[in-house]
Amino acid sequence: MSLFEEDKLRSLVVEGAKQVYSRGLVEAGEGNISVRVPDKSQMFITPTFNTYKDLEKAEIVHMEFSGMVLSRGRKPSSEYRLHANIYQARPRAMAVIHTHSPYATMLSAARKTIPVLIEEQVIFLGGFVNISDFASAHTQEFSKNVINALGSRNGTLMANHGCIVCGRTMKHAIKMAELVEKLAKIHYGATQMGGTVRISEKSCPMFIDEFEENFATHSNRILQCEED
Ligand SMILES: [Zn+2]
Numbered sequence: 564m565s566l567f568e569e570d571k572l573r574s575l576v577v578e579g580a581k582q583v584y585s586r587g588l589v590e591a592g593e594g595n596i597s598v599r600v601p602d603k604s605q606m607f608i609t610p611t612f613n614t615y616k617d618l619e620k621a622e623i624v625h626m627e628f629s630g631m632v633l634s635r636g637r638k639p640s641s642e643y644r645l646h647a648n649i650y651q652a653r654p655r656a657m658a659v660i661h662t663h664s665p666y667a668t669m670l671s672a673a674r675k676t677i678p679v680l681i682e683e684q685v686i687f688l689g690g691f692v693n694i695s696d697f698a699s700a701h702t703q704e705f706s707k708n709v710i711n712a713l714g715s716r717n718g719t720l721m722a723n724h725g726c727i728v729c730g731r732t733m734k735h736a737i738k739m740a741e742l743v744e745k746l747a748k749i750h751y752g753a754t755q756m757g758g759t760v761r762i763s764e765k766s767c768p769m770f771i772d773e774f775e776e777n778f779a780t781h782s783n784r785i786l787q788c789e790e791d
Pocket residue numbers: 594642661662663700724725
């Protein structure tokens with residue numbers, strides 16, 4: 564990898580981190596953002612104890628999916644394994660963002676899924692937002708549960724923890740992290756007003772097609788609907 568390419572990937576992680584921080588989706592010391600190194604089993608990821616505000620390119624950690632750190636300086640986020648496992652399971656995923664954004668985390672603590680409430684959700688996320696079974700963070704079981712809950716979609720809540728999204732680009736991943744939080748807010752608010760009325764994924768095939776063409780990161784399409 565050339566220095567130019569490395570600089571570009573480090574910049575992408577910093578940009579993603581600053582964007583999610585400025586939108587209130589993460590606070591200092593929580594969440595993590597990464598990009599895959601194309602054609603390698605490697606990624607660049609935010610460091611542990613990341614304060615976001617002053618994050619610089621030099622602090623971004625270059626590492627193997629196996630856990631071996633290739634750069635000097637900061638240690639990687641303690642949740643690096645989850646990012647690595649998602650890249651391994653999804654060859655088309657180029658960026659992963661994990662947040663503890665307030666409404667998504669609230670729903671994850673209540674162990675609620677988010678049904679399809681708006682069509683935009685189908686286009687970017689591929690359908691309803693599932694919730695993973697609980698496992699201790701940083702474990703292989705945790706990764707397995709999250710990947711299962713993702714199914715063929717691009718985002719999921721993680722039981723009593725927060726949410727995670729993956730995209731073909733950092734821009735997509737930022738959009739998805741924002742969207743999951745917005746949906747969690749809508750779901751919570753509509754529930755206070757007497758409940759939500761869901762849309763079925765099956766009723767909007769053109770949006771599923773748009774998802775598949777432009778945003779999907781899974782390797783096998785399985786249209787799973789919440790009502791199934
Ligand atoms: Zn976390």
